[in-house]
Amino acid sequence: MQILIKEVATKKDLKIFYQFQNKLYKKNKQYVPSLDSDQKKVLTQDPALEYCTRKMWLAYKNGKVAGRIMCMVNPRFNKFYKTAKARFGWFDFIEDFDVAAQLVNTAIRWAREQGMNELHGPLAYNNLGRQGMLLSGYENTPPINCIYNYPYYVDFMNRLGFEKEADWIQYKLNAQQGAPEKLFRIASILKRRYNLHVLDLKKIKKKDRRILIDKFFNVYNECFQSVHNFIPLTKDEISKTGNFYINLLKPELTCIIMDENDDIAAFGICIPSFSETLKKMHGRIYPFNWLRLLYSYYRYKNIDLMMVGSNPKWASRGLSAIYHLQLAESFKRHHIQYAITNPQIDTNLAVKVWENYDHTEFMRRRCWTRKID
Numbered sequence: 387m388q389i390l391i392k393e394v395a396t397k398k399d400l401k402i403f404y405q406f407q408n409k410l411y412k413k414n415k416q417y418v419p420s421l422d423s424d425q426k427k428v429l430t431q432d433p434a435l436e437y438c439t440r441k442m443w444l445a446y447k448n449g450k451v452a453g454r455i456m457c458m459v460n461p462r463f464n465k466f467y468k469t470a471k472a473r474f475g476w477f478d479f480i481e482d483f484d485v486a487a488q489l490v491n492t493a494i495r496w497a498r499e500q501g502m503n504e505l506h507g508p509l510a511y512n513n514l515g516r517q518g519m520l521l522s523g524y525e526n527t528p529p530i531n532c533i534y535n536y537p538y539y540v541d542f543m544n545r546l547g548f549e550k551e552a553d554w555i556q557y558k559l560n561a562q563q564g565a566p567e568k569l570f571r572i573a574s575i576l577k578r579r580y581n582l583h584v585l586d587l588k589k590i591k592k593k594d595r596r597i598l599i600d601k602f603f604n605v606y607n608e609c610f611q612s613v614h615n616f617i618p619l620t621k622d623e624i625s626k627t628g629n630f631y632i633n634l635l636k637p638e639l640t641c642i643i644m645d646e647n648d649d650i651a652a653f654g655i656c657i658p659s660f661s662e663t664l665k666k667m668h669g670r671i672y673p674f675n676w677l678r679l680l681y682s683y684y685r686y687k688n689i690d691l692m693m694v695g696s697n698p699k700w701a702s703r704g705l706s707a708i709y710h711l712q713l714a715e716s717f718k719r720h721h722i723q724y725a726i727t728n729p730q731i732d733t734n735l736a737v738k739v740w741e742n743y744d745h746t747e748f749m750r751r752r753c754w755t756r757k758i759d
Contacts, residue, residue: 394442434511453479457493472497474507506755523749548754554729558748565714581646599628641709654709658686
């Protein structure tokens with residue numbers, strides 16, 4: 387059967403592109419549908435598009451949409467790492483190897499034209515987007531910021547000549563177990579020794595939010611530079627994404643540690659799990675699905691651990707003990723059942739912190755790479 391690869395060139399093509407995944411996984415019970423409005427915004431208005439170059443394609447078989455892929459070049463990434471890599475994302479396809487192969491080959495041809503010598507992914511424009519193809523944990527429902535895919539994807543990637551670049555692991559934690567006893571003592575000593583305090587988000591006025599956003603993302607850009615494929619955010623990205631994220635913060639799920647100069651020393655941030663709610667919304671927010679989101683923001687039993695980190699100035703001081711204690715005790719008070727960690731690279735020794743808690747491996751995902759001939 388003939389397979390046709392078509393570049394996304396019209397508004398109709400774009401809509402088909404961002405709705406394809408929801409249709410492909412319509413009967414899958416674990417898949418969390420992405421909101422059409424969110425996907426459209428990411429594909430047309432993301433601040434990273436000011437410096438990224440990209441192309442999108444759809445695959446058609448027998449006149450029906452059979453797959454999609456985006457290939458992008460992030461010049462800031464290549465400059466930061468002194469490399470020439472293209473990245474692929476939004477890569478989904480029916481269980482047909484030829485469809486996947488033609489999409490990949492199309493992306494590789496374009497990447498080669500851009501002077502790139504390697505293709506890796508699935509990745510987004512930067513680390514704030516979805517990344518990492520699922521390798522295990524297919525029976526589980528992922529957090530809203532994580533990719534879900536069918537098991538046959540992995541077989542096709544191997545057949546296409548891709549190799550492992552990096553693997554990430556996610557864990558499921560019992561949120562009612564509280565903090566290990568030793569953390570109470572360690573956290574108390576650290577606060578006194580370094581004159582630290584936990585920021586009270588309830589007292590942050592609207593006029594002070596801009597200052598907090600700038601402080602947070604300045605630390606973010608510094609402390610995550612050792613994270614695989616990390617790209618520092620631009621001022622425009624900080625401005626546009628910062629306002630979105632700060633509105634999601636809940637005091638009982640957030641711990642921001644401030645030093646004596648009122649600068650951010652470390653942080654731990656979680657959000658309510660919206661996965662089950664989004665399943666019921668089927669990719670649409672109107673006319674009344676926004677009420678479902680609002681309800682799940684205030685009434686939730688499970689959470690997603692989004693990010694933790696420390697200002698490089700405070701590295702190796704053990705400040706994680708403070709936010710682990712603060713959050714673990716808050717989870718108990720608010721009767722939260724379980725928490726899912728953000729993907730953490732399997733070579734990072736920091737993942738050993740979960741050995742102190744009742745935990746199980748929840749999902750494992752991979753960034754693939756392939757040389758461009």
